[in-house]
Each structure stands twice: as structure tokens, then as C-alpha cells.
Amino acid sequence: MxxxxxxxxxxxxxxxxxxxxxxxxxxxxxxxxxxxxxxxxPHTAEDEATPIGGYAYKERRDAARIAQAxxxxxxxxxxxxxxxxxxxxxxxxxxxxxxxxxxxxxxxxxxxxxxxxxxxxxxxxxxxxxxxxxxxxxxxxxxxxxxPPGMPLRTAGPVLIGYDGSLPCMRAVQLYAQLRPLGNAPVKVVSVGATAKAAQELADVACAYLIGQGLTAEAHGSQGDHPADVLLSEASALHARMLVIGAFETSSLRQLLRGSATRKLLTQAPCPIFVAH
Missing domain, CATH: 3.40.50.620 (HUPs)
Structure with a gap:
């Protein structure tokens, strides 16, 4: 909680x-x-040189900056x-x-x-x-x-979880289930893989865990090479209230902040992104 x-x-x-x-x-x-x-x-290093006669000016300038801050x-x-x-x-x-x-x-x-x-x-x-x-x-x-800026506060729509079976994704799923920032909102788990069958099996694992934690969840596997595009499309179509992802690996959904795919998620997602590493 x-x-x-x-x-x-x-x-x-x-x-x-x-x-x-x-x-x-x-x-x-x-x-x-x-x-x-x-x-x-304003901060000044102890060894920072100040011109003769400059202390009074610096004090006035710093005082103005402090007052403004x-x-x-x-x-x-x-x-x-x-x-x-x-x-x-x-x-x-x-x-x-x-x-x-x-x-x-x-x-x-x-x-x-x-x-x-x-x-x-x-x-x-x-x-x-x-x-x-x-x-x-x-x-x-x-x-x-x-x-994201200007995001409307949604009271309906599912939470979308992008899941690839990595440890960061496992931790993200666990933390979301433990914290439940949106209460018992329904969850949709989406996995993207080389085949729809393999992706569905991945999504089923996370879905089973979430159901075991008392959440309502469904799993969906999708074949493809561009997981960020799939998640963005799903988030928009479902009017998702939140997107949950893991961070800091090197492939698929694991590229967070190390590749264009995950930066694309952070900069274009139409809903808040819950990220764990």
C-alpha cells in the first residue's frame, strides 16, 4: 500500500x-x-577570487538572488x-x-x-x-x-504494464502491486516478442502474479520488433491511466534512457510512467 x-x-x-x-x-x-x-x-567556493571592492556588490547580488528564490x-x-x-x-x-x-x-x-x-x-x-x-x-x-505536462486526471481506464521478463520489469510489477498508487484499477499486461505465442507466455507470467496479489489483470502478447510503438498505441487506444515499465537493461523494453525506444516512451507517453530499476 x-x-x-x-x-x-x-x-x-x-x-x-x-x-x-x-x-x-x-x-x-x-x-x-x-x-x-x-x-x-548562490554558492561561492572558498578559494574563489573576488576583485577589490567587489564584496559589497556580490553581497547585494546574492541577497537579491536569495530573495528571488x-x-x-x-x-x-x-x-x-x-x-x-x-x-x-x-x-x-x-x-x-x-x-x-x-x-x-x-x-x-x-x-x-x-x-x-x-x-x-x-x-x-x-x-x-x-x-x-x-x-x-x-x-x-x-x-x-x-x-507529462497538461495531462488530464483520468478516473477510468486501465493501468498498462510493459513486460519483457527482465529483472527490472519483475521489480516494477512487484512494486506496483505492493504500492497500488491507483488502488485496484484494472491492469493490462502487454509483452512484445519474436512470436505472438512467446510474447503471450511472458505476459501470462506477470498477469498471474498480479491476479495472485488481488488485482484484476489481463495479458496480451504481440509479435513485433518495436515495443515502444506498441505500448504507445495501446496507451492511447485504452486511455491508460498509467504505464508501468522496468529500467536499465540492454534490449527490447530494457533500453530505458539508453536507446531511442525507451526515450520515446518517456517523451511521448500520454499518461504518467511508473518506472523502477
Missing amino acids: LRSILVALDDTPGARSARDFAVTMARQTKASLTAAVILDL EKEAEDIIAACTAAAEDVPFDVLHLIDAPEPALRAASARVDMLVIGRDSTLGQEQAEDGLAPTIEGLLRHGARPLLVV
């Missing part, structure tokens, strides 16, 4: 969608919610308060670089929710995908829920 959620906030559209999705999950599951805001404060954080938290309505949440101000700060903070919760384009005040999101996400997936302690 999902008991604690950390959501990373900034002023990007994806972060606002992530915030709203996290609030909805917290309301439905009664999980505790923590909103993390990165304070982009704090004001931006206040605005983001105020917007979260308005969006949360009856859902209580804690506020966490982080002053480290986004990836290590969120990695450390997420070790205390069940799941980290982040907007697909969330720059967290420091990075450009190439192709609409924040670089912080890759680091969090490689080194983070918890599953990540990546939410």
Missing part, C-alpha cells in the same frame, strides 16, 4: 501536472504527501496549497543540486513524483525530458512516477 509520496515542484507545466496527480493519489490512498522545492541559492518557492507552495484543498502536505526546502537532493529525500518515501519537463530551476529539458530524471532512475532508491 502506498503510504508516502514526494512530489518535486517548480513552475513548469509538467510539475503542475505532477502536483495534481500526487494530490489525487494522496487523497485516494490516504498516503502522506511532501512537496519538495529546490532553492537555487525564496519568493518563487513561496509562490509554488501557495499554488500547491490551493490545488491540494483538503489534502494536507509537508513542505521540504532543498538547497543542494536537484538530483542528489531529491535522491536523498526520496529515500524516506515510497515514491517520487516528478514532471517530465521539470527543470527544477537549473536545467533545460531536452526533448521535453528533464536530465534530472535519468540520474534519479540510475541512482534513486525508490520508483519514479514521471508525469
